[in-house]
Amino acid sequence: MIDRDFVQRALGERYNVGELIGEGGFATVWRARDTQLAREIAVKVLRPDLGAMARERFLREARAVAGIQHPAVISVFEIGEHQAIVWYTMPFVDGESLRALLTRQGRLPVDQVVHIVSVAADALGAAHAAGIVHRDVKPDNVLLERDTGRVFLVDFGIAAVATATSDRLTSGGLLVGTPRYMSPEQLSPGGEVDARSDIYSLGLTAYELLAGEPPFLGPNLAGLLVQQLTQAPPPLAARVPGLPPHLSQVIERCLEKAPEARWQTAAELSAALRSETAALEALGAGPSRRGGRSSFIDAAPVEPAATPPPYGLLAAAAAGVIMVAADVLKGETMFAPFGVVAFGLAASLWAAGRRRATLAAALPRKAQLMSRRAQSLRTSAASKITRLPHAWRELTSRVESLASMLAFEAAAAEEQLSALHAGSDTESRALHEARLLGALAELEALNAAVHRAAAGDDPEAGRRVMEEMVQARAVLSNATG
Numbered sequence: 001m002i003d004r005d006f007v008q009r010a011l012g013e014r015y016n017v018g019e020l021i022g023e024g025g026f027a028t029v030w031r032a033r034d035t036q037l038a039r040e041i042a043v044k045v046l047r048p049d050l051g052a053m054a055r056e057r058f059l060r061e062a063r064a065v066a067g068i069q070h071p072a073v074i075s076v077f078e079i080g081e082h083q084a085i086v087w088y089t090m091p092f093v094d095g096e097s098l099r100a101l102l103t104r105q106g107r108l109p110v111d112q113v114v115h116i117v118s119v120a121a122d123a124l125g126a127a128h129a130a131g132i133v134h135r136d137v138k139p140d141n142v143l144l145e146r147d148t149g150r151v152f153l154v155d156f157g158i159a160a161v162a163t164a165t166s167d168r169l170t171s172g173g174l175l176v177g178t179p180r181y182m183s184p185e186q187l188s189p190g191g192e193v194d195a196r197s198d199i200y201s202l203g204l205t206a207y208e209l210l211a212g213e214p215p216f217l218g219p220n221l222a223g224l225l226v227q228q229l230t231q232a233p234p235p236l237a238a239r240v241p242g243l244p245p246h247l248s249q250v251i252e253r254c255l256e257k258a259p260e261a262r263w264q265t266a267a268e269l270s271a272a273l274r275s276e277t278a279a280l281e282a283l284g285a286g287p288s289r290r291g292g293r294s295s296f297i298d299a300a301p302v303e304p305a306a307t308p309p310p311y312g313l314l315a316a317a318a319a320g321v322i323m324v325a326a327d328v329l330k331g332e333t334m335f336a337p338f339g340v341v342a343f344g345l346a347a348s349l350w351a352a353g354r355r356r357a358t359l360a361a362a363l364p365r366k367a368q369l370m371s372r373r374a375q376s377l378r379t380s381a382a383s384k385i386t387r388l389p390h391a392w393r394e395l396t397s398r399v400e401s402l403a404s405m406l407a408f409e410a411a412a413a414e415e416q417l418s419a420l421h422a423g424s425d426t427e428s429r430a431l432h433e434a435r436l437l438g439a440l441a442e443l444e445a446l447n448a449a450v451h452r453a454a455a456g457d458d459p460e461a462g463r464r465v466m467e468e469m470v471q472a473r474a475v476l477s478n479a480t481g
Contacts, residue, residue: 002028007045010085015043026054031092034077040092041077048085055086061156062088070126072119072151095146098139098209107212110243116142117206118273119151124202125266128195132156135193137201138181139208179441180214181205184229184257187437196259199269203254203262211239215255225441226434229257246272246279253283371436374410377443378403384447384454392463398470403446410439445469 007030008017015032021042022029030043046058059079066076077089098116101108108116120142127134134141134156143152179187183200186193208214215233218224233255237248250272256262263269263282272279381403385396413436417429446469453462 002045002047004030007043007087010045010082010087011043011080012082015041015089017043027058032089034089041089042092043087043089045085045087058086064127064130064132065090065156067130068123068127068132069130070123072123072153073126074152074154093143093145093152095143095150095152098142098144098205101144102139102209102212107240108209110210110240110247113206113209114247114273116144116151116209117202118270120153120202120205121199121266121270121273123151123153124195124198125270127153127156128198128266133193133195134198134201135186136178136181137198137205138178139205140178142205179224179228180216182228183259185259187225187228187441192259194259195266196262196264199254199263199266200256200259202266202269203251206251206254207233207236210236210243210251223438225438226431229434229437230430232257244276246276246283249283250279371410371414374407374436374440374443377440377447378407381443381447381450384450387454388450395463395466395470399446399450399466402470403443406439406443406446410436410443413439442469 004017004020007028008015011017011032014036015034018031018033020028021031027044027046030045032041032043033039034041046055062076062079065073074090074093077091079086079088081087120137124134124137134153136155137153141153141155143154144150145152181201181204183193183197186197204214204216215236216224216227216231218227233252235248236251237243237245240248250269254262254269263272268282272282382400385400388396413432416432417436446466449462449465449469451462453459453466
């Protein structure tokens with residue numbers, strides 16, 4: 001367990017550790033005083049019970065932040081390690097997050113939002129220039145210093161250095177980030193995530209600061225994913241009376257489903273926020289493609305699989321011709337009907353085979369893999385459920401039923417996708433994709449909750465998550481049934 005004494009022993013005599021100021025799934029943040037340099041600092045300490053991958057990610061976060069040079073990005077002073085305890089120090093910021101400010105105050109004034117979001121965009125621009133994608137931009141990760149109002153972008157804990165090698169640490173088919181603030185391509189396993197994903201998340205943050213609530217409010221994770229992947233946000237101007245029209249357009253461009261239809265760099269976004277003239281010029285010259293979406297299935301048309309020459313069809317045709325010729329020579333009608341039937345049957349079989357080959361070529365491989373992942377998660381959850389307390393039997397029975405239902409939903413969506421070909425209606429395709437993604441994401445969360453409860457790592461927290469998920473699904477079923 002991480003407590004103040006534990007952190008104090010790990011850091012040694014140089015630092016006087018004070019109160020806990022932040023806590024997440026991977027690390028805790030403590031206020032401390034550097035006695036050598038006589039300054040207040042914050043110390044981020046990795047939970048000691050996590051494995052080597054978490055340690056590598058933690059160290060990578062520290063190195064990534066240290067490589068970003070911008071006043072709105074809190075720098076790293078020192079990385080330390082003591083008896084497998086890993087930590088790093090940074091300046092202490094006495095302030096509150098935008099989440100806390102929203103909770104306390106509600107929607108923010110337009111001028112304040114423009115200032116906050118433009119500074120955050122500048123910080124993201126510096127991160128992107130260093131090859132770093134934040135991946136978790138949201139109100140919780142933007143701080144305002146209490147006395148000065150200075151803006152800080154924080155928590156690069158799941159940031160990915162934009163190379164194939166380092167990106168493996170945040171891939172593997174899992175949703176990495178906060179789903180409510182993730183871009184469509186980030187929600188799609190295998191999607192290409194780059195700087196434009198952060199721009200989407202910053203747009204969601206700006207929308208919430210102005211409107212007082214996010215644009216997408218799904219009843220559960222699956223519903224939220226459907227909205228994020230398929231629906232345009234409600235017009236911001238309708239929610240914020242008096243909002244300058246160009247600002248509404250600037251933020252809504254951040255929220256385009258297709259990355260190529262958004263602002264392409266954080267610098268473009270910052271300039272458009274700060275200057276109406278620059279915004280109108282950029283909006284007028286912007287991409288013509290609007291409202292598109294990125295599919296986790298290959299967007300390029302699927303070419304039919306190469307099929308062998310129709311030898312059977314040619315043989316049947318030749319046989320039919322021979323039979324007809326024989327009847328003509330004999331002046332009788334004996335073999336011709338059989339020849340026509342044989343040719344028709346062969347033609348039908350050839351057409352059916354051609355259709356099957358086309359459908360097989362259009363079968364989304366990624367959808368198959370995701371459906372198999374869903375079945376694996378259902379099996380994994382079922383095996384862990386057997387280790388839960390007998391007193392939870394009513395809850396665990398409902399959890400097992402929910403897992404089976406989600407796996408069935410994933411399989412049904414994958415089957416629907418497999419029946420679609422490249423020219424199919426994009427709305428139908430998007431709906432089935434969203435169903436598959438939603439079912440898989442819920443199964444990931446449900447399996448994690450069961451594991452947490454079964455492994456003895458805060459079982460009550462795991463139980464609460466399972467109860468919430470079961471109740472949310474029941475509410476949704478009642479609402480739609």
